[in-house]
Amino acid sequence: MPPSQPPARARDLGVLIGTLPTGPLNAITDVPGVRVGQTTIDDGADLHTGVTAIVPADYRGLPAAVAVGNGYGKLVGSTQVDELGVIETPILLTGTLSVFRVADALLTWLLDRDPAATSLNPVVGETNDGFLSDIRRRPITPEHVVAALDSASADLPAEGCAGAGTGTCALGFKAGIGTASRRLSNGGVLGVLVQANFSGTLTVLGTPIPATEAVGEPGGNSCMIVVATDLPLDARQLGRVARRAVFAMGRVGSDFAPGSGDYAIAFSTTRSAAFDEGELRGVFQATTEAVEEALLNSLTAAHSVTGYQGHTRYAVPHHLVTAASTQL
Template identity: 75%
Template sequence: MQTPRRVRELGITIGTLPTGPLNAITDVPGVRVGQTTISSGDLHTGVTAIVPASFADGLPAAVAVGNGYGKLVGSTQVDELGVIETPILLTGTLSVFRVADALLTWLLDLNPRATSLNPIVGETNDGHLSDIRSRPITASHVHAALDSASSELPAEGCVGAGTGTTALGFKAGIGTASRTVDSGTIGVLVQANFSGTLTVRGTEIPAPPLDADGNSCMIVVATDLPLDARQLGRVARRAVFAMSRVGSDYAPGSGDYAIAFSTRAEGAIVEKDLRPVFQATMESTEEALLNSLTMATTTTGFEGRTAHAVAHSRLTGTARLT
């Protein structure tokens, strides 16, 4: 057994931009994360909640679809209006509608006058390791994730919505990272569950194939930079592009989505100044995806299936010391 470690703890540096203090999505001021984990026997699933401050006032946002084989509840209204008005929740595929309903209850309790709300819930298919048909997520799991949300470093690996996910032939899960630019921060959180050949700084690290090809990746990008919805769409697309850096094959059965939002609704960045923002997004996404793997642990789940964590020793040759 190996101790879960983030890629920087293994001596692997991704990109050139500085990280935030936690190297996490919670480095963006006002962004909190809460998670509920179910891990027992045939069940390996959960909920991850990304909760920005002032979400009820509406925050600029956009969705990018790399491959639309998925269920991102609420995405069409985000496309239409360019705002989110709720937290963003992630879970397993067949639980997504129960999570959306529970999120709606939580929101109605917050605002007794509300008559129209657009809950945002994404998913990946964790059925390789979890009895997905049992749909074990309840309202109490969802509310616990929301109520426990904090600005601390989120747990990574086999937690929350990543408890039962696999990626690139290995056990994966939740990962996060951040970058700072002159005027603000970009933070990313991923739920990794997709196929391909793991690639770390250009070096391929093949794994025996799992009977779980595709099955999706959800990427949430947060920033305190004053970006409008159109610019956030450009940012979200860069997050999907970054999946290729770690070896995604963008399988036809994989639903690959990124949703980007800004905690600042005022001000503007001119287009020529977006270059470092795009770089920060791609570096953060790449590192978050790698963290989702190196922080995961070997898991045996539904019907005795096992997904093995990538051996950290196999990454040694990819390291660049800081």
């Protein structure tokens, strides 16, 4: 068993991704108006799950798009986002079998705030945390959802074993929630939050770090990526951004297994879409850099967990990550 180690962000371990500068927090909450709230369920035994809420300040009708890498998953509300090119609600993440309870609770929260509403499209994504958590118990309650929504703040979100990432694993190690951001030369900000739970071989700056103790876990299990920006992108352009977010999973070693649901949702906090197509190159770079760093943060910030039926997933040893960063 690896020795215990304090959580750290990839940048703290010497891993510098790309060339663009980060925002002040290096988080999705660097995008003005974007807040994150989380509820964590961890009983120290069979339950390791939770809810993560991404809450734009004025979410009704924001330009948005969804990209699907592998469609083996449940992303509630995605078809209407595809059809209309907007989101109407906050974006929530949770465990697979709790996704419908979370969607219903989100709908109730929204109806309570809009007595005139007769049609709303809750957007809720998931990954399967059943290796470490008793997923059949579906422990998420409306109170957990409301707590995540009402606690949303512009602070640095907790990473690793927090919220919807409490029981997730990736690339043979314990993973969870990760976030990162990039500032562009035109003054815009792009931020990312991930729920990492997929298979492959962890790769840090091109150096593979195979997991030697990852046994008993099926391949796949999914990844949710949320991209936010204040740049005035329209839904079509955001679709291009979302696809690059999925592509970026390959930079950390995803094998894009057929049993994995890999999704990206990209939205803009600016409704007046008027972005020069020729400037998308920088946006794509910001996206791939931020997603790569967020995915690494989801791993380096996590701690080892023993959960359901005694299953254990260990945190990636930080000295291996640091060593990889020096091999360039």
